[in-house]
Amino acid sequence: MNQFENELKKDKFVCSECPKCNKLVWPPSNFCSGCFGDVIWRQVSRxxxxxxxxxxxxxxxxxxxxxxxxxxxxxxxxxxxxxxxxxxxxxxxxxxxxxxxxxxxxx
Ligand SMILES: [Zn+2]
Structure with a gap:
């Protein structure tokens, strides 16, 4: 279970974002699909x-x-x-x- 799923359970819609590439990583993942670095999780606009x-x-x-x-x-x-x-x-x-x-x- 990743952060995305955990937050959904709490009615929170989040996505992973790579601070290095400065882009959203979708589908959500613990690693950036571009640079394989760590992501941060933030709320998505509803x-x-x-x-x-x-x-x-x-x-x-x-x-x-x-x-x-x-x-x-x-x-x-x-x-x-x-x-x-x-x-x-x-x-x-x-x-x-x-x-x-x-x-x-x-x-
Ligand atoms: Zn990246």
């Missing part, structure tokens, strides 16, 4: 945008992008707004069981 979505029964699954780089799949909470590609959304909840679970809401 404001993202909608990349793709599909509706199945009464659930909307989607891919959301954060900080122009991190793409995660999750569930879009059905509100009163109709989802559109590129729309701003917010990560409202995350947790972890056997995988990361993410829940988004349109802004």
């Amino acid at each position: 404001n993202g945008k909608l990349i793709e979505f599909s509706k199945k029964d009464n659930t909307i699954f989607c891919i959301a992008e954060f900080e122009n780089m991190i793409r995660i799949m999750g569930e879009l909470e059905i509100g009163t707004k109709k989802p559109q590609i590129g729309q701003d959304l917010e990560l409202v909840k995350c947790n972890y069981d056997i995988k990361g679970n993410f829940f988004f809401q349109l802004k």
